[in-house]
Amino acid sequence: MIVTEKNNTIVEIKNVYKCYHRESLIVPVLHDITFDIAEGEFLALMGPSGSGKTTLLNLLAGIDKVDEGTIRIGDVDITTLSETELAHWRANHVGFIFQFYNLIPVLKAIENVELPLHLTSLPKKERREHAEMALKMVGLAHRMDHYPGEMSGGEQQRVAIARAIVTDPTILVADEPTGDLDRVSAEEILSMLERLNAEMGKTIIMVTHDPRAAQRAKVLRHLDKGYLNDDDSQNPL
Amino acid sequence: MMILKILFRNAFHNKLRSSLTILGIAVAILAFGLLRTVISSWYSGVEAASTTRLVTRNAISIIFPLPISYQEKIRQIAGVKTVSYGNWFGGVYIEEKNFFPNFCVEPKTYFQLYPEFVLDPLQEKAFLADRKGFVTGRKLASRFGWKIGDKVTLKGTIYIGNWDFVLRAIYHGRDETVDETQFFFHWNYLNEVIKKRSPDWADKVGFYMTGISRPDIAPDVALAIDNAFKNSLAETLTETEKAFNQGFIAMSGAIVTAIQMISFVVIFIIMAVVANTMAMTTRERTGDYSIMKTLGFGAKDITILIFGESLVITATGCIIGIILTFPAAKAFGHSLANYFPVFLVSAKTIYYDIVAAFLIAVLAAIIPTRHAIRIRIADGLRRIG
Numbered sequence: 001m002i003v004t005e006k007n008n009t010i011v012e013i014k015n016v017y018k019c020y021h022r023e024s025l026i027v028p029v030l031h032d033i034t035f036d037i038a039e040g041e042f043l044a045l046m047g048p049s050g051s052g053k054t055t056l057l058n059l060l061a062g063i064d065k066v067d068e069g070t071i072r073i074g075d076v077d078i079t080t081l082s083e084t085e086l087a088h089w090r091a092n093h094v095g096f097i098f099q100f101y102n103l104i105p106v107l108k109a110i111e112n113v114e115l116p117l118h119l120t121s122l123p124k125k126e127r128r129e130h131a132e133m134a135l136k137m138v139g140l141a142h143r144m145d146h147y148p149g150e151m152s153g154g155e156q157q158r159v160a161i162a163r164a165i166v167t168d169p170t171i172l173v174a175d176e177p178t179g180d181l182d183r184v185s186a187e188e189i190l191s192m193l194e195r196l197n198a199e200m201g202k203t204i205i206m207v208t209h210d211p212r213a214a215q216r217a218k219v220l221r222h223l224d225k226g227y228l229n230d231d232d233s234q235n236p237l
Numbered sequence: 238m239m240i241l242k243i244l245f246r247n248a249f250h251n252k253l254r255s256s257l258t259i260l261g262i263a264v265a266i267l268a269f270g271l272l273r274t275v276i277s278s279w280y281s282g283v284e285a286a287s288t289t290r291l292v293t294r295n296a297i298s299i300i301f302p303l304p305i306s307y308q309e310k311i312r313q314i315a316g317v318k319t320v321s322y323g324n325w326f327g328g329v330y331i332e333e334k335n336f337f338p339n340f341c342v343e344p345k346t347y348f349q350l351y352p353e354f355v356l357d358p359l360q361e362k363a364f365l366a367d368r369k370g371f372v373t374g375r376k377l378a379s380r381f382g383w384k385i386g387d388k389v390t391l392k393g394t395i396y397i398g399n400w401d402f403v404l405r406a407i408y409h410g411r412d413e414t415v416d417e418t419q420f421f422f423h424w425n426y427l428n429e430v431i432k433k434r435s436p437d438w439a440d441k442v443g444f445y446m447t448g449i450s451r452p453d454i455a456p457d458v459a460l461a462i463d464n465a466f467k468n469s470l471a472e473t474l475t476e477t478e479k480a481f482n483q484g485f486i487a488m489s490g491a492i493v494t495a496i497q498m499i500s501f502v503v504i505f506i507i508m509a510v511v512a513n514t515m516a517m518t519t520r521e522r523t524g525d526y527s528i529m530k531t532l533g534f535g536a537k538d539i540t541i542l543i544f545g546e547s548l549v550i551t552a553t554g555c556i557i558g559i560i561l562t563f564p565a566a567k568a569f570g571h572s573l574a575n576y577f578p579v580f581l582v583s584a585k586t587i588y589y590d591i592v593a594a595f596l597i598a599v600l601a602a603i604i605p606t607r608h609a610i611r612i613r614i615a616d617g618l619r620r621i622g
Contacts, residue, residue, distance in 0.1 A: 058614075058615050063614040063615055063618075084535065087530065087533045087534070087535055090532070091533025098528075098618065102524065102528045102618070104243065104525055104528065104529075105525070106246035106247055111239070111242070114239070115239060115532060119532070119534065
């Protein structure tokens with residue numbers, strides 16, 4: 001188990017169980033998951049398909065609910081929040097990066113990045129400045145006015161990263177962020193995540209199949225058939 | 238603001254689908270508008286009827302006449318200002334397809350009762366002075382190219398024979414709701430000829446038109462007229478002009494109901510089309526909505542997006558449909574002038590168009606919105622890729 005000082009812990013997962021209901025069938029997905037994530041950590045969750053890693057990521061990000069157990073992020077036990085409270089919490093505390101970028105196709109790059117800021121009280125001018133700054137950080141200042149359909153996969157993923165960091169969230173969650181990219185673009189994205197972790201101290205939780213991607217994380221966790229394998233917490237890769 | 242931006246861009250993102258849906262709505266609104274205009278044209282006579290005019294006819298049926306002698310007795314009833322009378326002539330101009338309504342009337346009083354038929358004073362004077370003179374509406378004169386002084390012959394279908402007339406006056410409507418396709422000539426001309434041909438038919442009128450001083454006394458005056466001729470050989474039935482006209486409409490009630498049903502079917506079909514479009518659109522955008530929910534946007538925002546998109550598409554189609562309704566109604570009215578002398582798109586029809594479009598938009602968006610709101614984010618995101 002990873003050793004972190006209690007006061008550095010940003011994510012606390014305790015005895016989490018989750019199962020899915022398929023008609024009359026109950027399919028267990030996660031069994032008694034317990035571990036902590038330290039602030040400023042770069043954690044990779046690995047495991048075969050169906051091991052429950054995306055489900056665990058969804059629970060940590062507050063887009064799915066546990067059946068049992070608690071998940072505390074910072075000072076908040078997110079398992080006790082209502083849907084509306086969770087939506088508000090996500091807007092303030094989580095940045096999302098997905099395998100298929102999930103940008104809004106009818107919005108330009110700058111508008112996609114600006115989108116989460118519309119849920120804040122920032123005035124228009126500041127929203128635009130923040131979005132421009134985020135796009136500059138991912139090296140896409142010159143692509144601000146392009147639509148997602150006019151950009152490569154790597155560029156779209158960089159826009160997605162800019163959207164994820166623009167609200168300065170507590171944690172960044174990335175679900176197979178390089179899964180749809182060629183090798184060069186994947187390297188760029190991983191370097192970017194590394195930089196965000198190292199230089200800005202962002203806590204990153206990444207689900208990946210790719211050992212090369214996992215190699216870039218500081219901590220590695222393995223899930224297998226819904227169980228956490230605790231033997232390899234420090235990244236041996 | 239961003240939500241509105243997404244909403245508008247979403248609405249026209251799939252240009253072909255949106256255009257076809259908008260076209261469908263426009264055609265449906267056009268069809269709906271025209272059908273509603275047909276219905277309102279059907280009722281235009283009722284709408285245009287005056288509340289200070291009473292119609293008296295034979296109590297058995299309108300096809301039975303009343304004696305001309307009733308005129309004086311009606312005039313003496315309290316509240317009566319003017320009494321006029323006339324007959325349906327039923328003449329045909331050249332051939333039957335040229336149908337238009339034609340009446341013989343007591344000319345002086347009749348036009349006093351109908352101030353909405355505006356006559357040039359000199360032409361009116363010429364008409365009153367000429368026993369064979371006739372007055373017609375501007376539209377009818379224009380339809381057959383008649384000019385003042387032209388001789389016109391009608392073939393009688395009730396009063397057999399050829400009847401010659403001279404056009405002495407052309408009236409125009411006080412407003413656009415007035416029928417300008419009627420033909421009036423002197424009752425005396427008809428009566429004099431009948432007196433010679435079949436004296437039993439002479440000195441009879443088909444109806445009396447009575448002008449009263451105030452609308453509120455109409456029931457009392459009507460009752461007084463009918464009481465005056467109770468137990469006579471020709472008992473009367475008096476009613477307001479509106480009720481009289483409504484009686485005629487009631488005879489064709491089934492046709493009006495059928496047109497109404499068709500107009501609602503048109504709306505129902507297009508509602509299904511829009512609902513299908515919205516369902517496809519929402520299914521395609523499930524991922525987008527899930528992303529927005531992931532980012533923290535709520536059910537209210539998703540509802541605005543889907544309902545808004547439905548409204549934008551429907552409103553665009555509705556506006557195009559309404560704009561097209563006016564020239565279409567003009568062309569339609571022109572080609573069916575024989576049947577619908579007043580064929581105008583009313584404000585009420587436009588209001589119905591807007592209400593129908595709004596209902597289409599709202600009903601088409603309900604189920605897709607419910608689906609988009611209820612779907613779990615994790616399930617919605619799974620659909621991407």
